[in-house]
Amino acid sequence: MRFFTSFFYGIHPSKCYGYIVNIDPLLPPGKCALNCPYCPLPIREVVGKGYGVRVNIDHFKSVLERHGDVLAEVKRIRIWGFGDPFLVENLGELLMVLREYMRSHGIDGSLILHSSGLALHRTVETNTAELIDEVGVAFPWCIGEYPLHGFGGLINLLQSFPEKDKLIIEVLAYRRNSEIYPDPLMLQELSSCIKKTGVNRIRVKTLSRPPFNEELKPVSRRVLNDIVRRLEEDGFDVSMCNMDLPPLRSIKISGLLEVIYNHILRLPLSTRDILQVYGENGLIAVKNIVDKQKAVTRVWENTLFYRGIL
Ligand code: SF4
Numbered sequence: 001m002r003f004f005t006s007f008f009y010g011i012h013p014s015k016c017y018g019y020i021v022n023i024d025p026l027l028p029p030g031k032c033a034l035n036c037p038y039c040p041l042p043i044r045e046v047v048g049k050g051y052g053v054r055v056n057i058d059h060f061k062s063v064l065e066r067h068g069d070v071l072a073e074v075k076r077i078r079i080w081g082f083g084d085p086f087l088v089e090n091l092g093e094l095l096m097v098l099r100e101y102m103r104s105h106g107i108d109g110s111l112i113l114h115s116s117g118l119a120l121h122r123t124v125e126t127n128t129a130e131l132i133d134e135v136g137v138a139f140p141w142c143i144g145e146y147p148l149h150g151f152g153g154l155i156n157l158l159q160s161f162p163e164k165d166k167l168i169i170e171v172l173a174y175r176r177n178s179e180i181y182p183d184p185l186m187l188q189e190l191s192s193c194i195k196k197t198g199v200n201r202i203r204v205k206t207l208s209r210p211p212f213n214e215e216l217k218p219v220s221r222r223v224l225n226d227i228v229r230r231l232e233e234d235g236f237d238v239s240m241c242n243m244d245l246p247p248l249r250s251i252k253i254s255g256l257l258e259v260i261y262n263h264i265l266r267l268p269l270s271t272r273d274i275l276q277v278y279g280e281n282g283l284i285a286v287k288n289i290v291d292k293q294k295a296v297t298r299v300w301e302n303t304l305f306y307r308g309i310l
Contacts (some may be wrong), residue, residue: 002255003294005310007063009081009262011074011248011277015208016136016241019248019277020288021067021074023098024266025088026054032083035116036138038172038211039076041082041266052089062219066254073103073251074112075109081266086119092126099131112136120157123302129163130143135146136203137281139169139194152192158197168201173227174216180223185225191234204228206243210300210307217301247276257285264295265308274306 008080010024030043031051064071071077078097079085088094095111102109110133117137123129137158140151161167171190174181182190194202204227206218224240231238253259260282274282286306289295295308 001292003027003234003261003289004258005293006258006262007060008067008199008254008259009266010259011070011251012078012263013241014078014241015249016203016205017032017078018243018245019073019074020076020078020112022081022263022266023077024052024077024131025060025079025085025091025094026082028082028265029066030082031087034138036140036172037213038174038207038216040211041208042212043059043083044098045130047087047129050275051087053087054089055094057090057093060094060179061097061101064098068101068105068297069252069254071109072105075107076112077109078114080083080114084116084119085113086122091122092128092131095128096130099233101235103174103293110134114120114138117154117157123281124160124162129161129166132166134166134168136168136170137199139171139190151277153192153198158199163199163203167199167202169197169199170205171231172173173219173223173228174204174211176216180219182227182229184298187230191231191236194236195234202232202238202239209270210305214298214300244247244299250279256281257288261289261294262286262310263308264289264306268298268305268307270305272303
């Protein structure tokens with residue numbers, strides 16, 4: 001059996017959003033203007049903000065039709081996957097197709113994009129801000145080990161985004177050995193950098209599955225609480241990603257094996273995640289994928305995870 005990569009990669013149990021449908025218009029290989037150490041994907045190609053890929057809209061429409069039942073049931077849709085979706089040249093057309101699909105099928109849901117922030121100018125050029133409900137921007141550290149090429153440009157892009165209340169800055173805290181990112185000094189710098197963007201909403205989270213660099217580990221709830229408190233003291237509207245979800249009631253998914261393969265290709269899933277979202281059949285499917293050598297198992301933070309391989 002051949003395993004194909006698809007735009008659709010299942011339903012994700014997100015600690016920030018709850019259950020969310022995943023759509024990746026970029027497909028492998030990973031392409032992003034950043035290469036965040038905590039990214040779940042191997043972003044081998046760090047691309048400039050002028051880079052672009054085109055999506056075949058007919059193919060995209062056929063994927064929506066195939067997985068329409070899932071979209072209608074879960075309603076919340078996240079556009080993310082192998083990199084920054086704002087690198088899609090015809091993103092405006094794609095979003096219009098998706099909105100029209102939702103409208104014509106009575107899906108009253110939300111459209112969320114994850115972005116590096118560095119290609120946000122495309123939204124202005126293509127007038128697509130009105131089609132999006134939220135853009136989560138992975139915010140780099142202002143000091144420390146993180147490369148900050150184009151950081152001034154990122155601040156300008158965030159400042160000039162036409163519908164600023166749709167932006168939310170994501171601060172991902174993690175631990176490497178005994179070092180915590182962000183430490184108090186970094187957090188202070190980070191806060192003043194975010195202030196310059198004019199964005200008021202911040203989401204604080206930590207790792208809940210292995211990033212590509214598996215040395216990185218989650219921070220404790222106490223550290224997250226401290227970060228939230230300090231950012232709130234600086235006047236931001238801060239939320240923490242800490243949702244604990246009940247098992248998803250059974251949703252019929254067409255091509256379960258392919259969907260789970262595509263899911264773990266982007267985001268590693270634990271046994272618990274798979275049971276929660278896809279049930280017992282999901283577990284049988286993922287073991288089958290491992291047997292076919294299209295996924296590997298990893299133990300991270302004392303938990304078994306499945307990660308897909310190309
Ligand atoms: S911005 Fe997002 S997709 Fe890009 S490297 Fe960072 S986490 Fe990964």
